[in-house]
Amino acid sequence: AQKVTQAQTEISVVEKEDVTLDCVYETRDTTYYLFWYKQPPSGELVFLIRRNSFDEQNEISGRYSWNFQKSTSSFNFTITASQVVDSAVYFCALGDNTGGFKTIFGAGTRLFVKA
Amino acid sequence: EAGVVQSPRYKIIEKKQPVAFWCNPISGHNTLYWYLQNLGQGPELLIRYENEEAVDDSQLPKDRFSAERLKGVDSTLKIQPAELGDSAVYLCASSPGPGEEETQYFGPGTRLLVL
Numbered sequence: 001a002q003k004v005t006q007a008q009t010e011i012s013v014v015e016k017e018d019v020t021l022d023c024v025y026e027t028r029d030t031t032y033y034l035f036w037y038k039q040p041p042s043g044e045l046v047f048l049i050r051r052n053s054f055d056e057q058n059e060i061s062g063r064y065s066w067n068f069q070k071s072t073s074s075f076n077f078t079i080t081a082s083q084v085v086d087s088a089v090y091f092c093a094l095g096d097n098t099g100g101f102k103t104i105f106g107a108g109t110r111l112f113v114k115a
Numbered sequence: 116e117a118g119v120v121q122s123p124r125y126k127i128i129e130k131k132q133p134v135a136f137w138c139n140p141i142s143g144h145n146t147l148y149w150y151l152q153n154l155g156q157g158p159e160l161l162i163r164y165e166n167e168e169a170v171d172d173s174q175l176p177k178d179r180f181s182a183e184r185l186k187g188v189d190s191t192l193k194i195q196p197a198e199l200g201d202s203a204v205y206l207c208a209s210s211p212g213p214g215e216e217e218t219q220y221f222g223p224g225t226r227l228l229v230l
Contacts, residue, residue: 035218042166043224045221047219097217
């Protein structure tokens with residue numbers, strides 16, 4: 001079965017704190033893709049990153065970093081030194097070809113960054 | 116490069132009325148998606164087009180929902196008649212190709228309220 005679980009519904013941090021958003025996925029495919037999107041209050045989902053299942057290297061982009069671990073089926077997202085502008089809902093998504101190509105999204109984690 | 120364009124941004128209608136949403140994808144993107152996003156949840160696929168062909172409409176409630184993408188570019192999603200439970204955000208996304216590896220780029224969505 002294809003499934004994405006974001007167990008944290010809401011997280012609240014104070015500016016400059018580091019925060020990690022968890023994502024656990026399930027798939028029977030050996031080839032799959034993982035994504036993170038940001039949805040600010042304006043509503044548009046903004047693409048952040050895509051990883052394929054064969055590349056477990058962690059990635060860093062500015063204050064953002066991603067930790068992909070196939071052994072635990074997790075693709076966690078860390079924001080370092082959070083800022084108020086990071087306040088948004090963050091979605092993890094899984095794309096695979098189980099029963100035909102599909103991408104499914106987790107329920108999202110709402111991040112509040114307080115000044 | 117222009118992003119995915121959707122209109123209207125907001126729509127309020129009485130139940131049993133028809134409503135239509137329009138989407139223009141990123142130029143050159145052959146794959147177009149319509150998603151439904153309920154409050155506090157992630158997007159759920161309604162229909163996926165590759166060019167003008169609907170290749171996955173398994174989640175589209177066909178008794179009241181219809182969609183078209185006549186020339187393989189912009190698309191319209193229609194609900195007739197609308198029900199109270201249809202109140203949600205309707206997101207359109209596009210990607211260069213059809214595969215599970217493709218990154219989807221989203222429009223700002225249409226927020227529908229059915230009274």
